[in-house]
Amino acid sequence: MARSAPTIDSYGGGGFRLSGAWREGSLLIVADEPRTWEVASLAEVTPQSLAPVFAVGHAEIEFLLMGVGAANALPPREVRDSLRAAGIGLEFMDTAAAARLYNVLTSEGRRIAAALIAV
DSSP: OOOOOOOEEEEETTEEEETTEEEESOEEEETTEEEEOOOOSGGGOOTGGGHHHHHHOTTTOSEEEEEOSSSOOOOOHHHHHHHHHTTOEEEEEOHHHHHHHHHHHHHTTOOEEEEEOOO
16 A cells, blocks of 8 residues: 655744644644644643544554654653553654654654654
């Protein structure tokens, strides 16, 4: 099956340029579908904020790639524990690194979800 994942052309200034179109704010990409993510900081990330990731589940997602903001930091324990319980892996890093890695992984056809906090 051909992948139709969007590409992250740029990031910063409070949003992302996604496949040529500017999107203000944080971004959640699940099943190759980008959506606005109502999270402005790592402290606001909860299992509920990641509901679309859990809805798709581990059968469709190898892992969640999380861009945690301007500097790398550990996501909240509740989020880590909920992902582990659902069988969904987690990779986290600063948003700039996550945006670059997202493009590499999706170009390889990897089945990932991305949760990127705008910087």
